[in-house]
Amino acid sequence: MSKVTVPVEACSICGARGWATCPTCQGTTYVIMLSGRPFRPAASFEPDAVRCPTCHAYGAVVCPECNGSGKLYQGHEYGSGRNRLLRPYGG
């Protein structure tokens, strides 16, 4: 029985961690809202700071490039939006 293995490479967007710092709050977990949209990252003690709606005050999001797998197909085009969850050892 031979197993087909898909060549993979580590995702360089998240450093193969599977998650990335929240792009909205930059990891501060709080933001200043302007006209109903996140305007800039903020510290929790700032008077108008609200919990980041993107990461729900978690400070990180699942990596949009590798969907949290930390791995990408070799030759993956970054930012192409054609990334898929990889399970290189599955099957």
Ligand SMILES: [Zn+2]
């Ligand atoms: Zn956030």
Ligand SMILES: [Zn+2]
């Ligand atoms: Zn990634």
